[in-house]
Amino acid sequence: MKILIAGAGRLGSQIAQVLAAGNNDVTLVEQDGTRLSALAHLSRVRLVLGDACDTSLMEHAGSLTCDLVIAATGRDEDNLVISMVAKRRFGVARVAARVNDAENAWLFDQRWGVDVAVPTATPLISLIEEATGATDTVALLRLSKAGVEVMETAITERSRAAGHTLGEISLPAGTVVASVVRDGRPTVPGPDMRLLPGDELLLVSHEATEHEIHAAFQ
Incomplete structure (x- = not known):
């Protein structure tokens, strides 16, 4: 498109x-x-x-x-x-x-x-x-042509990932963090980036489910 x-x-x-x-x-x-x-x-x-x-x-x-x-x-x-x-x-x-x-x-x-x-x-x-015009029953944008899904998750003070670097988080197979939005500014993160409450993450995955993403960060 x-x-x-x-x-x-x-x-x-x-x-x-x-x-x-x-x-x-x-x-x-x-x-x-x-x-x-x-x-x-x-x-x-x-x-x-x-x-x-x-x-x-x-x-x-x-x-x-x-x-x-x-x-x-x-x-x-x-x-x-x-x-x-x-x-x-x-x-x-x-x-x-x-x-x-x-x-x-x-x-x-x-x-x-x-x-x-x-x-x-x-x-x-x-x-x-x-x-x-895309629809998805679990509120995900399914990019069928590319064979991937794009998901988002937000880091709060209660999130298990808060205070940890991306390199310390075990991501589901076939999943990458495409962007971290902090203070309104998107950033392509490296493994040393430490996640803070208020961060919003966009993830691209070939295999992971919404439940697996939630389990990794929340």
């Missing part, structure tokens, strides 16, 4: 990492150069500097051949414009948009080109399921 994500904040960058892990063709557009530079380590994600409200920039980023556009900026007005341009100008089959202010939710419908309106509090995996 070819996917364009507008907005490289916490939400947009997390979505990009998860979808790229499933061998999707992912492009991330962001007008803040500093923020984009901080994501240079995302080797599987194409990074484009510019304003996603600009039709010429969107065309350059590949909107004409996209299967899905996700408008994930922190401004509702921008997300609406991006959605409208994606649907009306470029004919994108599926458009999802983040709703930052609940009072604006009524605007996010097909009149503005929005197929899926996602409140800001929606969990990451649920958002991706809605945007891509």
Whole structure:
């Protein structure tokens, strides 16, 4: 699937990492150069500097051949414009948009080109399921084409993994930690990274179940 994500904040960058892990063709557009530079380590994600409200920039980023556009900026007005341009100008089959202010939710419908309106509090995996049209009975994004599953788990003060390094944790076979999100910033972790309460982990696995992931960290 070819996917364009507008907005490289916490939400947009997390979505990009998860979808790229499933061998999707992912492009991330962001007008803040500093923020984009901080994501240079995302080797599987194409990074484009510019304003996603600009039709010429969107065309350059590949909107004409996209299967899905996700408008994930922190401004509702921008997300609406991006959605409208994606649907009306470029004919994108599926458009999802983040709703930052609940009072604006009524605007996010097909009149503005929005197929899926996602409140800001929606969990990451649920958002991706809605945007891509995927469903899963255990609230996981199953990437069937890649033969992997992407799961998330959060570290709390009660988690057995809190205070331990990733290298000290016995992961299920065929499982890797793709990203650790701390203070809103995603990081590709090494084995020496010590997990702290508040950390959110994205894991990619060929074999593990949700129960096995929970047992390893919680």
